[in-house]
Amino acid sequence: MRTTSRSRPPNRRAMILAAAVDAFAHRGYHGTSMADIAAAVGISAPALYRHFRNKQQLLGQCLLVGLDDTLARIAAASRADSRGSAVPFELVRVALELRGLPRLWQLEFRNLAPDDRSAVLVRVIRLTGHLRRWIHGSRPELSGPDVELLSWCVLSVAMSPSYHRAELPPPMTAHVLDAAVAAVVSTRLPRSASSGLVRPVRSDTGNIELDRALRSERMLAEAARLFSTRGYAAVGIEDIGAAVGVSGPALYYHFSSKADLLDQIVRRQDEWLRLMLARAVAEGRSAEESMRSLMRSFARFGVDEPDLLAITVSEARHLPGDAVQRYRRVRRDGIAQWGRLLQAARPEVPLPVARVLVRAAATVVIDAVRNPRLCRRGDFADVLVAVGEHIQSAPIGQRGMAK
Template identity: 35%
Template sequence: MTADTTRSARRPRDRKAQLATAAADLFRKRGYHAVGVNDIAAAVGITGPGMYRHFQNKQAVLGYVLLTGVDRLATRLNGVLAGFSDPASGLRPLLLEAAETSIEHRDLTALWRWQGRHLHQADQKELIRRTGVLLAGWQSGLRALRPELSDGDAMLLCFAALSVYGSVGDHHAAPARARFAELLADLAESVVRCAGVPAPGGSARPRPAPAASRREELLSAATRLFRDHGFHAVSMEDIGAAAGIAGPSIYRHFAGKSDILLAAGRRMADRLALGLADCTTAATSPRDALHRLARSYVDTVLRSDDLIAVYANEIGNLPERDAKELRRLQRAYVAEWARLLREQNPALNDAEARVVVQAALTVVNDLPRTRGITDRPGLADELTALAVCLLDR
């Protein structure tokens, strides 16, 4: 037996799947740009060149991970999707199956949500096509369940339900497994049955926007680039060009990319904290406070779309001390929502309350960035209504 034959015999038949699993874990923990081919190969005990027998590059690994993940999701859901239009028997099994799948593949859900932008263009198109087929089944079933809905309204509610499931990738709250799945299914059902409610509480007090300074122009340009391409893919030169500022002039305002990212994170944290203070001060009850917070959060996201995406996804690229501080502020903000929700609904424990809150926040975060929904004229009221439906379920 030759040496090549011996190596081939020893090579596991599932090496490609092993590499994909290892890559997904590394991408989730470190971010796509911080992971190299050699890191992925080393995670399964082979050399970097050995990985090229299975994948052309790490971008191809990401494509394989996400496309096979969508296929697994479709396989599990197609069996129950046909019953969507029967509220007596079909809807609950579908929602529960989707909930269980989301929890089982929680890490993949996070990867799909936050690293999918790094896919090769062909893989991005294919991912959109496959998810579009799955979404079309949801929309068709929802239209049969609720024939009064227009195509656009059905799409809004379907994407909102998918955001409920996707929210599990944005946090680590972990209620008991059976209860977790039931709760997610309850939340998704609240969304697909949401009839809309009057905008509650009113908007937060309007604050005039200051005239954009050169520093603000740079911050705005940078957050847009970070959101679209990721922190590591953007250079200071890119930021300067986007803001119409060349060369060393950038450094009069920021010491470097990390300084810009930290400023963006603090800006978002300040806006959220200010809205929280306004709402809790004016509220007459925990329920009223949550309704006011829903409207305040929607207003903040709609005027800070790039900032909220960067705040949610990029602060891990900061130095550890700064990242830790911003994560503390994020947790404190969610904790205050959860505290109010538990006062309104004492049957929820802390983990369950955080699942509900994160679902509401994720729906508001996701839909303004979703094609076909962004330009809806009543989107602010619709987002508020959806968040309230989740909080009041």
């Protein structure tokens, strides 16, 4: 009897990439194995290695192929519309279709091989280049740095849904994001006489007793910096101890584990968010004033504590299960309260739409404070406030008002 071998699907490589994007985006690079991805595709691990030699190469291909596809669609939109207005329209829809890709780029870029990291940066710069040409054509009076800043803000708005569950049907979400993008580009940017953002420089000398008293705070600050730049999984207790000037085991006098350190850092961010919301509501004489106060506080917090803000986006998934659930609840409640505040200022806006706008404004801040191309501006916080306020005041129109 003749036996027929199972034919290999012609799109198996694409199936592997799609499964890998989903796995890396939800479980993280270090939390995903090649066996996990092979199982998701329905093949053996050796069969997976016939396509990709290791997990790092697979991560690189996920981003490079996804960005190449995105660039092809954006370039086609640019050719189809000489004014360039089709570019942001298409970007929003690509980002909604490929929700895992933006998240993967933001969270796992540091785990790429050096050559892939450079190749991804080249593609992202090309992507923002399309946006820069459109923005320059729309607002020729803007300087080059202003155009670049707004291009990155537009990219953040388009990618913002990748960090949360969809609350609206995709067409309605796209309509709201289109309005937010238009608001970004029409923002009147403030001017500052300062040419650079001056950050405080910590001195290694000082009162020894004070240093001992604040050692746990220094440990938290250094752990936040290391987790933000390298990733939680790549940082050891010894790394944190060396950054503070103590032996690794000395940290156990203050914290029970590395996970406890991360938990305390995330709790700090939770406390700041609650404080910002409470102060905005208590001190504002109107909903509009409270909204402005909250946006200023959030932008200032991001500029002052970029590592703390970044960790809650990129590293919270490494918390123990109950802590992860607590953080997600706090974040969800914070966005809901911020959305209700926006709805109080704009009663015509349904709450799900308000939350989309709030998340877009918050994502602009979260992304911008981690972008070295932007954060040297002397008016950085003021610019983020202006952009965030304009996003939240974006006119939605009737299509976005359906509940």
